[in-house]
Amino acid sequence: MSHYPALRLRRTRASGWSRRLHAETVLTPADLIWPLFVTDGEGVEEPIASLPGVSRWSVDAIVTLARDAAALGIPCLALFPNTPHDRRSERGEEALNPDNLMCRAIRAIKDAVPDIGLLTDVALDPYTAHGHDGLVDEAGYVLNDATAEILVEQALNQARAGADIIAPSDMMDGRVGLIRDALEHEGHANVQIMAYAAKYASAFYGPFRDAVGSRGLLKGDKKTYQMDPANAEEALREVELDLGEGADSVMVKPGLPYLDIVRRVKERFEVPVFAYQVSGEYAMIEAAAAAGAGDRDALVLETLMAFKRAGCSGVLTYHAVHAARLLNA
Ligand SMILES: NCC(=O)CCC(=O)O
Numbered sequence: 001m002s003h004y005p006a007l008r009l010r011r012t013r014a015s016g017w018s019r020r021l022h023a024e025t026v027l028t029p030a031d032l033i034w035p036l037f038v039t040d041g042e043g044v045e046e047p048i049a050s051l052p053g054v055s056r057w058s059v060d061a062i063v064t065l066a067r068d069a070a071a072l073g074i075p076c077l078a079l080f081p082n083t084p085h086d087r088r089s090e091r092g093e094e095a096l097n098p099d100n101l102m103c104r105a106i107r108a109i110k111d112a113v114p115d116i117g118l119l120t121d122v123a124l125d126p127y128t129a130h131g132h133d134g135l136v137d138e139a140g141y142v143l144n145d146a147t148a149e150i151l152v153e154q155a156l157n158q159a160r161a162g163a164d165i166i167a168p169s170d171m172m173d174g175r176v177g178l179i180r181d182a183l184e185h186e187g188h189a190n191v192q193i194m195a196y197a198a199k200y201a202s203a204f205y206g207p208f209r210d211a212v213g214s215r216g217l218l219k220g221d222k223k224t225y226q227m228d229p230a231n232a233e234e235a236l237r238e239v240e241l242d243l244g245e246g247a248d249s250v251m252v253k254p255g256l257p258y259l260d261i262v263r264r265v266k267e268r269f270e271v272p273v274f275a276y277q278v279s280g281e282y283a284m285i286e287a288a289a290a291a292g293a294g295d296r297d298a299l300v301l302e303t304l305m306a307f308k309r310a311g312c313s314g315v316l317t318y319h320a321v322h323a324a325r326l327l328n329a
């Protein structure tokens with residue numbers, strides 16, 4: 001055998017130009033959705049200790065950030081409100097207020113930066129006094145159908161303010177279909193639904209709960225509505241239902257620990273799949289970098305590329321702006 005080895009896969013890796021030429025996956029700023037936390041007031045920035053580098057911003061500041069994101073080529077923002085505590089209640093009525101933080105932020109951004117997409121979260125947890133995503137009965141059980149009815153109103157409230165993508169993150173059964181019907185009925189035919197179809201009851205959401213001020217409020221856990229991390233077939237059933245009810249795209253959440261789910265959903269349904277690289281994943285990367293365990297920029301880009309390779313159309317990530325800057329450099 002004079003030609004051992006017959007095939008040298010290292011050949012195409014031997015230079016930068018060749019690695020670029022053979023790359024199977026591309027990551028661009030257009031793959032990124034940037035989650036932002038909105039808080040009351042003007043000129044306000046409140047850093048979030050458990051999410052180093054991420055802050056809550058008042059509406060005026062969010063508009064500036066929206067402009068920056070658009071200039072970097074980020075196509076879409078996801079908005080989350082830090083509702084003042086005196087506006088939280090058992091039933092989360094503030095979610096339906098047309099002048100709540102979310103709606104004010106939507107209108108201000110749409111006014112100033114009409115070309116950026118706005119994805120808005122539908123669930124009651126930033127508005128309830130108990131931190132659950134829906135209405136709770138005496139035994140502490142989160143009620144499905146009664147919650148779904150309110151979520152429909154919440155979605156309409158956001159669509160009227162100008163939301164482009166309604167993203168129900170509550171995991172109630174049947175809510176996608178109800179929201180789709182209501183949107184059609186009210187003339188919001190082009191408002192999309194990105195269903196948090198496979199959202200797991202995860203330990204990676206801690207810093208997010210700090211950011212929206214619900215960590216100290218949450219009673220119990222969310223295991224009766226969010227999925228068991230042990231399950232994958234169930235995720236496919238969740239996705240199938242949400243697609244059947246009219247979801248335009250589906251989300252898997254958290255991200256990196258659930259790339260197997262992303263892959264299976266993509267292969268089975270061939271629809272746009274998104275993943276949420278959640279707050280605990282962000283915090284883990286930041287902690288690793290701060291501890292000298294890895295290069296921050298490289299960790300950020302490698303993890304985001306992994307989502308694309310697994311089959312994601314895009315990723316919700318708190319690193320969106322940082323990643324876009326790196327990708328544009
Ligand atoms: N409905 C949105 C979230 O729960 C986000 C979770 C996170 O970033 O940890």
Ligand SMILES: [Mg+2]
Pocket residue numbers: 171172173174197238241242
């Ligand atoms: Mg479901």
